[in-house]
Amino acid sequence: MQVLRWDGGGPMLATRDSSTLTVLIGTFAVLWLLWAIKKQRKAAVHPLPPGPRGLPIVGYLPFVGTELHTKFHQLCGIYGPIYKVWLGNKLSIVISSPSLVKEVVRDQDAIFSNRDTNIVGRTITYGGADIALSLNCPNWKMLRKIFVREMLSPTNLDITLALRREEVRKTIRNVYDKKGTHIDLGDLAFITVMNAIMNMLWGGTLRGEEGAKFGAEFKHIFAELVMILGKPNVSDLFPALARFDLQGIRRKAKRISETIDRVLDYAIDKQIKSLAKAKEEGTTKTEQKDFLQVLLELSEQDDGAPSMIMTQIKALVFLS
Known part of the structure; x- marks a missing residue:
């Protein structure tokens, strides 16, 4: 479809097809850029260990119960000696084998020594x-x-x-x-x-x-x-x-x-x-x-x- 537009010096010809093509190319470029950034971030971050699925926002919090150690022991039998648990908005990594504990608290203690303290502790x-x-x-x-x-x-x-x-x-x-x-x-x-x-x-x-x-x-x-x-x-x-x-x-x-x-x-x-x-x-x-x-x-x-x-x-x- 052709559209004539008067611009003082004479008629100019514009096509709707060319405008649509420009929008599509721009959208594709933006999507490709976002995909490349996301892929680069994934490549830089190590994958997390497995863990139970939780609910939106609250994570696995409703299923923990009152005996936390018992629940963690049950999850260890399902997901192994290291797994992740979302408690609310906080991601927790649970380890339950002596070799992993030794790795965390002694061999790599300089890496794992810093911790996310709670409000009472900071106060x-x-x-x-x-x-x-x-x-x-x-x-x-x-x-x-x-x-x-x-x-x-x-x-x-x-x-x-x-x-x-x-x-x-x-x-x-x-x-x-x-x-x-x-x-x-x-x-x-x-x-x-x-x-x-x-x-x-x-x-x-x-x-x-x-x-x-x-x-x-x-x-x-x-x-x-x-x-x-x-x-x-x-x-x-x-x-x-x-x-x-x-x-x-x-x-x-x-x-x-x-x-x-x-x-x-x-x-x-x-x-x-x-x-x-x-x-x-x-x-x-x-x-x-x-x-x-x-x-x-x-x-x-x-x-x-x-x-x-x-x-x-x-x-x-x-x-x-």
Whole structure:
């Protein structure tokens, strides 16, 4: 079909067929370009392991059930020792053989060490400032060196031996005072371990009734924290909903974090004043040295090594 168009100087001839052909060629070029890009991306990305099919948006989440380990064991029998599971918008890779675990946690640990932390973990660790949730970087290596060589060195463990021994003696006296009555050994062991840990953290800083008060408050906080850490959070599975905090878990974690912060601020302020007083008097605290004192002394060293900031000290003390 021919169409005549007047353009001042004379008639011009245009064809609808040529316009259609131009559109088709352009569309084909765009489709070919998109196909080439997609093929290139597929070639660059390694294929994922097999796994169960899920539903749109929620993935395999409705079929997991309450016993996660049992379901994962069942899926292992179907898909093998490594498989993928979509939980909401999060892709999880499950491994269940000793050889693969060894490959991940030891042989290739530098690759797999970084992890996607949940909201509660980031909130209580000051954005992942502790050794457990920090990314594999020079900062993490510094924290690991401090944790292993300083806090848990034989010398410092020997220094805190008196603190641990005192807690064990208190437990023995407590059992002796309750002779002839029923005793929950599990609860008793838990309290003894918690008291020993609290004593090692700041036993030389907060003594007597003051230390017992803060220890009891910390144990209550820790129990509540364990509950929300293990609670499934919709915000973790669907990051787009995180801003709404539908279950209120982030608010609870924030409240716990603020309580922990107040306790640690008090203990750190008291220890700093004690160290400053000892420095003015020309003496050094050598007895009843706790982890908090060790960290504060390390942060004040001027040996050219990277020093810790206060949030890292708090995170290490609380999650040691």
